[in-house]
Every structure is written in structure tokens, then in C-alpha cells.
Amino acid sequence: xxxxxxxxxxxxxxxxxxxxxxxxxxxxxxxxxxxxxxxxxxxxxxxxxxxxxxxxxxxxxxxxxxxxxxxxxxxxxxxxxxxxxxxxxxxxxxxxxxxxxxxxxxxxxxxxxxxxxxxxxxxxxxxxxxxxxxxxxxxxxxxxxxxxxxxxxxxxxxxxxxxxxxxxxxxxxxxxxxxxxxxxxxxxxxxxxxxxxxxxxxxxxxxxxxxxxxxxxxxxxxxxxxxxxxxxxxxxxxxxxxxxxxxxxxxxxxxxxxxxxxxxxxxxxxxxxxxxxxxxxxxxxxxxxxxxxxxxxxxxxxxxxxxxxxxxxxxxxxxxxxxxxxxxxxxxxxxxxxxxxxxxxxxxxxxxxxxxx
Amino acid sequence: xxxxxxxxxxxxxxxxxxxxxxxxxxxxxxxxxxxxxxxxxxxxxxxxxxxxxxxxxxxxxxxxxxxxxxxxxxxxxxxxxxxxxxxxxxxxxxxxxxxxxxxxxxxxxxxxxxxxxxxxxxxxxxxxxxxxxxxxxxxxxxxxxxxxxxxxxxxxxxxxxxxxxxxxxxxxxxxxxxxxxxxxxxxxxxxxxxxxxxxxxxxxxxxxxxxxxxxxxxxxxxxxxxxxxxxxxxxxxxxxxxxxxxxxxxxxxxxxxxxxxxxxxxxxxxxxxxxxxxxxxxxxxxxxxxxxxxxxxxxxxxxxxxxxxxxxxxxxxxxxxxxxxxxxxxxxxxxxxxxxxxxxxxxxxxxxxxxxx
Numbered sequence: 001x002x003x004x005x006x007x008x009x010x011x012x013x014x015x016x017x018x019x020x021x022x023x024x025x026x027x028x029x030x031x032x033x034x035x036x037x038x039x040x041x042x043x044x045x046x047x048x049x050x051x052x053x054x055x056x057x058x059x060x061x062x063x064x065x066x067x068x069x070x071x072x073x074x075x076x077x078x079x080x081x082x083x084x085x086x087x088x089x090x091x092x093x094x095x096x097x098x099x100x101x102x103x104x105x106x107x108x109x110x111x112x113x114x115x116x117x118x119x120x121x122x123x124x125x126x127x128x129x130x131x132x133x134x135x136x137x138x139x140x141x142x143x144x145x146x147x148x149x150x151x152x153x154x155x156x157x158x159x160x161x162x163x164x165x166x167x168x169x170x171x172x173x174x175x176x177x178x179x180x181x182x183x184x185x186x187x188x189x190x191x192x193x194x195x196x197x198x199x200x201x202x203x204x205x206x207x208x209x210x211x212x213x214x215x216x217x218x219x220x221x222x223x224x225x226x227x228x229x230x231x232x233x234x235x236x237x238x239x240x241x242x243x244x245x246x247x248x249x250x251x252x253x254x255x256x257x258x259x260x261x262x263x264x265x266x267x268x269x270x271x272x273x274x275x276x277x278x279x280x281x282x283x284x285x286x287x288x289x290x291x292x293x294x295x296x297x298x299x300x301x302x303x304x305x306x307x308x309x310x311x312x313x314x315x316x317x318x319x320x321x322x323x324x325x326x327x328x329x330x331x332x333x334x335x336x337x338x339x340x341x342x343x344x345x346x347x348x349x350x351x352x353x354x355x356x357x
Numbered sequence: 358x359x360x361x362x363x364x365x366x367x368x369x370x371x372x373x374x375x376x377x378x379x380x381x382x383x384x385x386x387x388x389x390x391x392x393x394x395x396x397x398x399x400x401x402x403x404x405x406x407x408x409x410x411x412x413x414x415x416x417x418x419x420x421x422x423x424x425x426x427x428x429x430x431x432x433x434x435x436x437x438x439x440x441x442x443x444x445x446x447x448x449x450x451x452x453x454x455x456x457x458x459x460x461x462x463x464x465x466x467x468x469x470x471x472x473x474x475x476x477x478x479x480x481x482x483x484x485x486x487x488x489x490x491x492x493x494x495x496x497x498x499x500x501x502x503x504x505x506x507x508x509x510x511x512x513x514x515x516x517x518x519x520x521x522x523x524x525x526x527x528x529x530x531x532x533x534x535x536x537x538x539x540x541x542x543x544x545x546x547x548x549x550x551x552x553x554x555x556x557x558x559x560x561x562x563x564x565x566x567x568x569x570x571x572x573x574x575x576x577x578x579x580x581x582x583x584x585x586x587x588x589x590x591x592x593x594x595x596x597x598x599x600x601x602x603x604x605x606x607x608x609x610x611x612x613x614x615x616x617x618x619x620x621x622x623x624x625x626x627x628x629x630x631x632x633x634x635x636x637x638x639x640x641x642x643x644x645x646x647x648x649x650x651x652x653x654x655x656x657x658x659x660x661x662x663x664x665x666x667x668x669x670x671x672x673x674x675x676x677x678x679x680x681x682x683x684x685x686x687x688x689x690x691x692x693x694x695x696x697x698x699x700x701x702x703x704x705x706x707x708x709x710x711x712x713x714x
Contacts, residue, residue, distance in 0.1 A: 053410070054494045054497070086495075088494035088495065088497075090494065092482065097459060097462035097463045097465070097466050097467075098459050098462075098463065099459060099462075100459065101458035101459060101462070101483065101485065102454060102455050102456060102457065102458060102459075102485065104485070105454035105455075105456075105458070105484075105485025105486065106454045106455065106485075108454070108485070108486075109485070109486060110454075121494075123484075123492065123493055123494055124484065124486070125449065125482045125483060125484045126458065126482060126483050126484070126485070127462075127480075127481065127482045127483070128458065128459065128461070128462025128463075128465070128466070128483070129462065129465075129466060129481070135480065136480055137411045137445035137447065137478075137480055138443075138445065140411070140445075
């Protein structure tokens with residue numbers, strides 16, 4: 001379950017994504033999800049009132065930037081067609097302080113897919129601060145994008161003793177605690193964005209979802225926890241370490257997305273235009289059907305899991321000298337477990353589109 | 358000679374500062390220089406026209422942020438006293454893409470000395486892009502700060518075979534090449550800032566200077582090159598590696614600062630209010646006089662040199678597996694050489710203050 005823990009209490013639950021560009025290289029699943037959003041994004045872009053002064057696009061929870069390039073380019077092209085060539089367009093990427101911003105800026109400057117390539121009067125910047133409070137001036141944002149972050153739970157860690165993903169715990173008190181925190185996170189996020197958005201501005205937010213009783217993550221999630229348990233049985237991880245390996249993420253249902261808006265469809269100056277849970281196509285499965293390479297499928301999913309969970313796992317090892325080796329072993333084990341009997345992995349994407357009144 | 362290489366050609370001459378917060382911990386000399394600037398800075402702050410909308414303060418070449426906290430706080434306090442409490446103040450820190458922005462944002466969020474501590478309606482952000490071209494929208498900056506960066510030379514490396522600091526080379530063609538590049542850097546920097554500053558906005562810029570024929574760096578600079586040569590004699594560094602250990606920095610004289618402005622005192626819409634070269638007090642020397650600990654003095658200077666030159670040295674080793682050990686040995690050697698016969702190290706600071714017409 002992809003992307004950065006957002007922290008509102010200075011007690012960091014998880015951590016940023018795997019650094020050194022690793023997340024950028026292993027986020028194809030996230031990219032597949034984003035492709036589902038482009039119609040809604042284009043509608044939001046078209047509806048944007050440009051007004052006067054610089055046009056500001058916020059990318060909340062950017063991680064290392066790769067998955068933001070295409071949507072930002074779409075917005076830039078549209079705004080450039082509607083506004084004069086000299087009109088400045090500012091793109092503000094936000095993430096946790098510990099995010100790998102050097103990878104973000106390097107990609108912006110050097111990646112051929114960067115929206116900065118060939119762009120004129122486009123100005124990129126970053127903010128390293130939790131988005132559960134306002135982090136941009138009031139009424140300063142014309143358009144906002146937020147993908148694959150809001151399933152990360154803020155605040156002190158909620159520990160599950162029986163799974164790496166707390167929502168999969170058999171302990172009802174764990175699931176309850178996670179869902180309560182998630183409700184507060186969503187309202188804190190919406191209130192903060194309402195402060196920052198200009199009147200008429202839209203925000204598209206998409207994160208890990210659940211529909212028809214499933215997140216689509218059972219197979220990979222159980223294999224991940226099974227791999228952690230394997231290393232425990234082999235004496236490589238203590239019980240305490242395994243318990244600390246709770247990745248602070250959880251999925252939302254459509255009802256949970258809609259809850260803050262109640263029956264009126266309005267919340268804190270925001271109007272709900274859309275709430276739905278989509279199914280993300282599994283490109284890894286398509287590749288496997290074509291080449292029959294189960295090991296490649298396992299490694300691909302294991303890298304994807306490592307990209308978002310690696311820092312949490314490393315953190316649970318609290319400074320052990322063999323941290324790097326343990327991580328390598330754990331994700332190799334996960335790859336092997338997944339390769340034994342490949343399955344379709346169709347995650348769900350919980351999407352909302354809101355407009356500032 | 359402190360702080361980040363700024364690159365305008367995609368061929369990075371040096372690199373960013375030493376990461377992981379090392380630069381933040383070993384930049385006391387830079388802090389001493391900054392304290393000399395506070396009168397000019399306060400005058401610039403008082404002269405700032407606040408106008409309408411968010412007040413934008415740019416910190417060009419922020420590195421990991423520690424030395425920006427006090428000047429930003431001064432500006433925030435003054436602006437908050439003059440504008441209403443709700444008026445947003447935006448602080449934009451810029452540096453090279455490879456800068457340790459996570460350390461910057463972590464300091465902003467957690468350091469008790471952070472200007473964000475207790476601040477309301479103050480919004481910090483960062484830009485990872487060379488400042489030798491415009492990186493902010495036109496006429497968007499109310500006040501600008503730039504310290505300890507402009508002695509870093511842009512573009513392809515200029516190699517000195519006989520010193521770590523190219524300005525100290527006995528080869529006149531090296532010195533000439535460095536000075537030519539520096540002239541272009543200064544005009545590129547000024548033109549870009551002129552584009553970004555609002556009318557009436559001031560920029561204070563201070564970097565390594567030279568006056569009365571000296572930069573004040575001969576003792577440490579020669580000991581640094583001597584340490585590199587020592588490791589060469591011991592077979593630890595090849596000739597090629599030693600030659601690549603040219604830190605792309607150089608000092609400017611007052612005449613060189615004034616040159617772009619000619620006899621009119623104006624250049625590209627900027628009016629020169631001040632150009633001077635100051636002498637930076639040596640706090641390390643004061644400590645040594647008090648405690649007589651020569652090893653501590655040597656280590657303190659060696660860490661200071663490492664904070665700005667470490668990435669260049671590591672880069673010259675191009676991937677050698679023992680890079681970390683070689684760096685440890687080199688700077689230990691430098692510390693030992695400096696401890697043999699401690700001297701006063703009074704660097705020079707080349708200062709300009711300009712105002713946008």
C-alpha cells in the first residue's frame with residue numbers, strides 16, 4: 001500500500017518512501033492507478049479558474065515525483081493554451097520532511113519525462129511538511145493533486161501483532177483504532193486543503209480503497225506477513241521486531257470517503273463532486289501471462305512492497321548492523337513466496353474530487 | 358571555502374554540501390560571517406515594501422538551512438510587526454538539486470532555532486535548481502538573502518594540478534579561467550535575481566572574498582593540498598585522483614564585485630548600494646587561546662573543510678570501495694597538519710547589497 005506516512009504529531013508512525021530513487025523505479029502499480037484518474041483530472045484542469053497572478057498547482061504527497069510528471073504536464077499544457085506564454089505556473093510538491101527531495105529535484109531537472117523539459121515560465125518547488133495542517137498560504141492553490149498517500153495513517157504507531165497491515169489484523173481493537181485515526185486524518189486533510197484552495201479550485205485525491213469487501217491486497221499482504229514470520233522462525237527477527245513491523249496504512253470504502261460530507265455533500269467549504277472506488281489493472285499479471293516468468297512476477301511485487309514498506313521495516317530493526325541484509329532477505333523471501341503460485345493482484349483505488357465553494 | 362557548487366551547464370563541477378546534516382553541524386565559521394551582515398540585513402528588511410499578497414523572502418543557496426534561521430527570523434519579526442497577523446509570509450530556500458533538502462525540512466520542523474517554531478502564517482518551501490537562471494516567477498520576491506555560495510564556480514570543472522583551490526594555482530591559465538567564469542557567474546546571478554525581485558526589493562549577497570592581496574585561506578588551503586599530496590606519496594591516491602581534487606571555488610575582490618555595475622552603479626535594473634570585503638572573526642582561534650587544545654582546533658577546521666569539500670573529494674575517487682576510509686584519512690591528516698602549528702584563520706567575506714529599480 002503505497003506512499004508516505006503523513007505525520008501530525010511529531011511521532012512518526014512510519015517513514016518516507018525508500019530513498020535513492022528506489023520508489024521512483026518501483027512504482028509502476030501506482031502509475032497504473034494514476035492512469036485511471038486522468039479523465040477526472042482533465043475535467044478538473046478544464047474547470048480551473050485562472051484569475052490573476054501565478055497559477056499554482058499543488059501536488060500533495062509527491063514522493064520522488066515520477067508519478068506526478070504526467071498529470072502536471074496535462075495541467076501545464078491546458079493552462080498554457082488558455083493563459084499567455086508569460087503567465088507563471090508554479091508547481092508545489094509536498095511530502096514529509098524525510099522524503100528524498102534530492103531525487104525529486106534531480107528528476108525534475110534531468111528526467112526526459114519531467115514536465116520541466118521544454119517548459120517556459122514553469123517554476124517547481126517543494127514543501128517538506130505534513131499535510132494534516134495548512135502548509136500553503138490561504139486561497140493560494142488553483143488546482144490540487146494527491147495520489148497514493150492518504151491511506152498512510154498519521155500519528156503514533158498502531159501496532160498489530162498478527163499482520164504487517166493493521167487493517168488485516170484479527171484484533172478488532174486494532175482495526176477500530178486504525179479506522180478512527182483514518183476518519184480524523186481525512187477531515188484534517190480536507191480542512192487544511194479547504195484553507196489553501198482558491199474559490200472554485202478542485203482537488204483530486206486517490207488512495208488505497210476497499211470495495212465489495214476486499215482491498216485486493218490479501219494475497220500479497222499475507223505473503224508479506226508470512227515472510228516476516230518465516231524470518232522469525234529462523235531466528236533472524238525477534239518477536240518485538242516482528243510486532244514493530246506494522247506498516248501504518250489502511251484502505252477506505254466509498255462510505256468512508258463520503259462520511260465527512262454527510263447528506264449535504266458539503267464539508268468545510270468543500271463540495272463533493274465524486275467519490276468512488278476503482279479497481280487498478282495489474283500490469284505485472286499481464287507480463288506474467290505473456291512470459292510465464294513467475295520469479296519475475298514475485299520480484300516485481302516484492303520491489304513494489306519494498307518501495308513503500310522498506311523504511312518501516314528498517315525502523316523496526318532499530319539500528320541493527322545487519323539491517324540491509326535482513327531487508328534483502330525479507331523481500332527475497334516475499335518474492336519467492338509470491339512466485340510459488342502467482343495470482344492476479346488487483347488493488348483498489350479510493351477516489352474523491354472536491355471543489356472549493 | 359564554504360557551500361554549494363552552482364551549476365549552469367548540467368556538467369556538475371563540484372557537488373552539494375556534505376549530507377546527513379554534517380554541513381549544518383560544521384558551519385560555525387559561516388555563522389560568524391553571517392553575524393557581520395546583520396546590520397545590512399536589518400536595513401534591507403526595514404526598507405522592504407510589503408505591498409499586497411504573500412510576502413516572499415528568498416534564501417538563495419540555503420544548504421541545510423541552519424545559517425538561514427536567524428536572518429529569516431529577523432525578517433519575519435519585522436514584517437509581522439508591520440503587516441497584520443494573517444498576512445502570509447513565504448520563505449523559499451533554494452539550492453542545487455542534490456542538496457540535502459530532507460535535512461533542511463527536518464531542521465525547519467524540529468530545530469528549536471527554526472524560524473518556524475512558534476510562527477504563524479509562515480510557509481517554507483524549497484527549490485532544487487541552479488540559481489544561474491530564473492527559478493522563481495518574475496517580480497515575485499520581496500527580499501533576498503544569499504550567503505556563502507557565490508564563490509562556487511558553475512559549469513565544467515577547471516582542473517588545477519598543483520592545488521585543491523584553483524585560485525591558489527601557480528598556473529596563470531588556471532587562475533584566468535576561474536576568474537573569467539566567476540565574472541560570468543556574477544552577471545548571470547544578478548540578471549536572474551533582477552528578473553525575480555519586485556521593484557524596490559533588496560538582495561544581500563556575501564561569499565568568499567579577497568582584500569589586501571589575501572583571502573585568508575593560505576594556511577588551511579596549503580595544509581589541505583599538502584594532505585592530499587601526503588596521501589599520494591603514501592600510494593593511497595593516484596595522480597589522476599589528486600588532480601581531480603580541485604574544489605571549484607574562488608574569492609572575489611571588491612573591484613570584481615563592482616565590475617558589472619561599472620561607473621553608473623547600475624546593472625540590469627539593479628542599483629548597487631554597497632560592495633565591500635570584510636574580515637571574518639575566527640572563533641576557533643579564540644577557543645584555542647582559551648584552552649590551548651591544538652588537536653581540537655585542527656579537527657574543527659578539518660570538519661569545516663570537509664563540510665564543503667567532502668563531496669568533491671568523494672567524487673574524485675569515482676566509486677572506489679574505500680571512499681569513506683580515504684575521506685576519513687584525508688581529513689584526519691588535515692587536522693593533524695593544522696594542529697602542528699595553529700594559526701589565526703581570518704577568512705574574508707565579499708558583500709554586495711543591491712536594490713531592484
